[in-house]
Every structure is written in structure tokens, then in C-alpha cells.
Amino acid sequence: MLRARCSLLLLVGCASGEGAFPDGGGAGPPPAVCFRPIDGGVLTTRPEIPVPGCARDPQDVGVRDLGTLGPSLQGGLLSIPEAPPGTPLPVVFVFHGAGGTGAVARAYGLESAADGGAIFVYPDAVQGTWDVGGRSVDARRVESILRRLVETRCVDPDRVYLAGFSAGAVFTLYLGCNVPDRFRAMAVIAGSDQRFDARCCTGAVSGLFIHGTSDDTIPLLQGELARNRTLGRDGCSFTPAPGDGPCQTYACPAPWQVESCPWSGGHAVPDWAGEEIWRFFSAGP
Secondary structure (H helix, E strand, O other): OHHHHHHHHHHHOEOOHHHOOOOOOOOOOOOOOOOOOOOOOOOOOOOOOOOHHHHOOOOOOEEEEHHHHOHHHOOEEEEEOOOOOOOOEEEEEEEOOOOOOHHHHHOOOHHHHHOOOOEEEEEOOOOOOEOOOOOOHHHHHHHHHHHHHHHHOOEEEEEEEEEEEOHHHHHHHHHHHHOHHHOOEEEEEOOOOOOOOHHHOOOOOEEEEEEEOOOOOOOHHHHHHHHHHHHHHHOOOOOEOOOOOOOEEEOOOOOOOEEEEEEOOOOOOOOOHHHHHHHHHHOOO
16 A cells, blocks of 8 residues: 555655655554744745835846856746836746656746746756655745745735646645745646645635646546645635636635636646636736
8 A cells, every 4th residue: 555655656756755644653643744934934924015126226037047046046947027127026936747847837838828927937846856745845945936036036925826737736735735825826737735744734825726637647536626625725615606618716705716627638738728827816816
């Protein structure tokens, strides 16, 4: 049974043994394994607006290595659009699938859909796939990237978004579980919340869920369970509202929003995903 579980973890590229549930022994469940952000850091304390980066001279625009923000952050891409000086921009983190890179994640189409409306961050996973353990090096790196953006770029700390595919979607759910207050919304493409300790999920977060009905890598059922747990945390209805579009909308108390977009495909990013994700983000959840 343990060997089968580890095989599934490797299949979807989700990381460290620290994030898996110990089988343990004795009475009662083991303690929850949660990510702990830095006290007083950008993931626990809302930066003052305008952020320090808005007072700096305009930075170069375009696509560059994440090392632009600091040598320790190399590995991945940072895309900054042209904007009038002092204009706070949303920040969108996009996480690649197992074995991919930030350049692969850039091809998911979110940036082109945004048409210059946000700063995009495409990190490379430190170890090739995303660490979802209690001491996640990837989560700590996201924290460092966001801190440097606040210090050096004119960003809106109230509009920070997460998106990811496959293992990157698992990491998106992991961040939305452990530090939901810092992120405005998340977009999950073929994800699952069964690879980390879901007991850490206590806060609400808006979410868009895209999943292929023929996905045989992360089955649709796992994506539906992650969506349903998000609906429960947000206090939403579990019955979608009637509609004609590709995505189903659920009634949620303000400001939370949850949508689900099943599609007749496998384990892949549909070519319309970028447009739907940016629509969801820019609509103001």
C-alpha cells in the first residue's frame, strides 16, 4: 500500500516525504504538517500601500530571469509590462508541471490573455518538482520573490494570484491551503489536494478549477474533491448555478468566488485556459 502511494506521488511529481502522511502508530492521528511563513513577513502581514517599490524609479520592462530580483532567486522568469510610473500592478505566480520550467509555464497562455495587465512570475521548482512539505523550500522562495517585488516594483499586494498545472496545481492548492490570506484567488488546472496535509486548510480562498474528464494522471474525482473542499471552506453552495458557458459558477458569500470548468480532455492545459483564468482573476474575486 505504501509503495503504491509513493508511486502515485512520483507520478504527479509532488515532493518531499515531509509532506506525506506518516503511517505512524499509537493512539490518535499524527500532528498536522503545515507550512509556517515568516512571522511579520509578506505572507503574514499585508504591506502598506503604496508599497516601497512604487517610490522607485521605473524598472526595465520585458522578460528576464528571476535573478533580476536577487542572485538567490535565479531560476525562472519574470515578465513586467509597461505601465505608467506609480501604477500598482497585480502579480500572478504561474507554476509548471513536474519536470517543467518557468518557460513551459509561460506557454499556458495567461500572460497573453492579460495583455499587459499584470506582472507574471514563472518560478522553476527548486528540485524539478514542487515541495509541499512543512518546510517547503519552494513556498519559502515564493515568499522571498513576493517580498522583493514589494521592495522593488510597484505591485498591488491585495491582488496577488496563483495558477498552476498538475504538480504546479497541487502546489497552488498547497499555498491556497496554508497561506490563503495573502492570495486573492487561485486557478487550478488538473490538481489535487491529496498530496499534502489538508488539515492545514482553515481559511477561505477563491478558486477556479479546470480539469479534463479523461485525465488518467490526476483523475477528475481528485479535482472535484479539491473543489468541494474549497467550496466548504468558503461557505458556498455545492450546487452550481445554471449557465451556458464552459464554466460552472457556485453561489458563495462575498467576496469568495468558486468556478469549475470540466472539459473533454486528458492531463493537459486546454488552449482556452489562459483566457478563462484571466477572466476569473480580473473579474475581481
